[in-house]
Amino acid sequence: MKFYDREEELKLLEKDRIRSADKGSALTVITGRRRIGKTALIRESEKESKMLYVFTERVNESVLCQLFADNAKTDLGIELFNTGKFRDIFKQLMAYGENNNYTLVIDEFQELKKINKSITSIIQNLWDEYKGRTKINMIVCGSVHSMMIKMFQDGKEPLFGRASSIFNLRPFRPSVIRTILRDHDPNYKKEDLLFLYAVTGGVPKYIELLMDKGATSFEKMLDAVCDLNSIFLTDGKNLLISEFGTDYMTYFSILHMIANGKNTQKEINDVTGKECGAYLENLESKYDMIRKNRPIFSKENSRDVRWKISDNYLRFYFRFINTNMSAVELKKYDVLKEKIRSEYTEYSGKVLEDYFAEKIAEEERITNIGSHWDRKGENEIDIVALNDLDGKAIVTEVKRNPKKANIDELKRKAGTIQDLNKYDLEYRVLSLDDM
Numbered sequence: 400m401k402f403y404d405r406e407e408e409l410k411l412l413e414k415d416r417i418r419s420a421d422k423g424s425a426l427t428v429i430t431g432r433r434r435i436g437k438t439a440l441i442r443e444s445e446k447e448s449k450m451l452y453v454f455t456e457r458v459n460e461s462v463l464c465q466l467f468a469d470n471a472k473t474d475l476g477i478e479l480f481n482t483g484k485f486r487d488i489f490k491q492l493m494a495y496g497e498n499n500n501y502t503l504v505i506d507e508f509q510e511l512k513k514i515n516k517s518i519t520s521i522i523q524n525l526w527d528e529y530k531g532r533t534k535i536n537m538i539v540c541g542s543v544h545s546m547m548i549k550m551f552q553d554g555k556e557p558l559f560g561r562a563s564s565i566f567n568l569r570p571f572r573p574s575v576i577r578t579i580l581r582d583h584d585p586n587y588k589k590e591d592l593l594f595l596y597a598v599t600g601g602v603p604k605y606i607e608l609l610m611d612k613g614a615t616s617f618e619k620m621l622d623a624v625c626d627l628n629s630i631f632l633t634d635g636k637n638l639l640i641s642e643f644g645t646d647y648m649t650y651f652s653i654l655h656m657i658a659n660g661k662n663t664q665k666e667i668n669d670v671t672g673k674e675c676g677a678y679l680e681n682l683e684s685k686y687d688m689i690r691k692n693r694p695i696f697s698k699e700n701s702r703d704v705r706w707k708i709s710d711n712y713l714r715f716y717f718r719f720i721n722t723n724m725s726a727v728e729l730k731k732y733d734v735l736k737e738k739i740r741s742e743y744t745e746y747s748g749k750v751l752e753d754y755f756a757e758k759i760a761e762e763e764r765i766t767n768i769g770s771h772w773d774r775k776g777e778n779e780i781d782i783v784a785l786n787d788l789d790g791k792a793i794v795t796e797v798k799r800n801p802k803k804a805n806i807d808e809l810k811r812k813a814g815t816i817q818d819l820n821k822y823d824l825e826y827r828v829l830s831l832d833d834m
Contacts, residue, residue: 402439404571404575409440415538416448419534420536424496424531427538427564428547429441430566433638437506448536453506455510461483475499479491497534505537506541508541509541519556573761576606589832591620599712609623625732627732635721636721655721659717663705752770755797765786768782768784778812780794781795783795796809799831809826810826
């Protein structure tokens with residue numbers, strides 16, 4: 400699949416690359432979940448640059464040093480004296496930058512700490528010593544969000560404050576997903592687009608895997624997802640174990656409950672039999688996997704919170720794969736597909752709401768967007784998009800089938816929200832046809 404989107408990220412990387420050549424070395428940090436396209440972005444950005452790329456494997460320090468030395472010879476054409484100590488290798492690479500402008504990429508950077516806890520201190524000391532007189536465009540990236548954020552944004556960590564830029568690479572927006580599907584199948588149906596969004600959430604690698612298999616229709620995508628060698632069946636567990644480690648079972652249970660409709664802390668506490676507030680906060684702030692969903696006009700400290708899984712693939716995984724793991728383990732893929740088909744229509748209604756919320760956020764002039772429900776859990780409105788600059792708001796009902804929508808009922812519900820009185824309201828009913 401060709402390279403899509405990422406214009407803003409490419410501009411940021413270009414800016415740091417130019418800075419490294421003109422004003423001294425620059426350090427860029429890229430975070431983002433596995434499969435999000437960090438390496439592809441870097442290779443696209445640096446395709447014309449002199450670049451040393453190292454993928455950090457979980458090996459001992461001596462093997463790591465040999466990996467750096469071998470890649471330096473291949474990528475830069477230089478011989479590094481290998482003592483088996485990372486300090487000596489990194490010092491030579493910094494010294495090389497005194498007379499050579501090049502890009503140094505360390506992929507899965509967080510693994511360095513598992514090899515030798517002092518490596519980040521070594522990098523900090525040598526970076527501080529050399530950065531003013533070298534021309535190195537250093538880019539580090541990692542897929543374990545919690546560790547990467549801690550390494551560069553925790554004031555107690557050696558590399559705190561050293562990054563020129565830090566950004567988290569996000570999934571493709573709805574417009575990009577539509578473009579990719581149209582490029583591979585100009586005659587796609589709206590149901591195909593919705594399933595692609597539902598199962599991949601815009602994660603580039605998942606989309607690429609489906610497109611490369613020619614899986615552009617709902618049925619072909621479902622076949623590809625429920626297949627013997629499908630990473631869609633295993634990636635959820637692998638992704639989360641890398642983040643949570645030995646404590647993953649509690650987090651799995653919470654994500655499973657949220658994906659299956661138990662989305663308040665009270666419901667989660669009742670099922671687990673323990674207080675899960677700290678776990679929920681970790682999933683949101685530390686792991687970036689869930690987010691709070693409050694009525695749009697509620698205060699920041701409101702306890703009227705419904706938790707939501709941020710990642711569409713993980714939501715799909717816990718709703719359909721993890722729930723039916725016995726069918727997966729028995730290789731009963733037809734049973735799994737039948738289960739997904741039987742529940743997908745209801746499930747995809749909420750996914751469609753998310754799609755349109757993202758689409759409105761991408762395309763419209765808005766300052767805030769969310770949903771609404773009252774204290775009794777009634778008078779629910781799927782999407783309320785506010786434009787405080789112009790005093791306008793878009794009030795939206797989302798239905799898979801437009802015939803089931805009732806705009807008069809939507810207006811009645813909006814009339815119960817006193818905070819909407821100061822806005823010029825536009826009412827919309829959106830369905831599959833509007834994707």
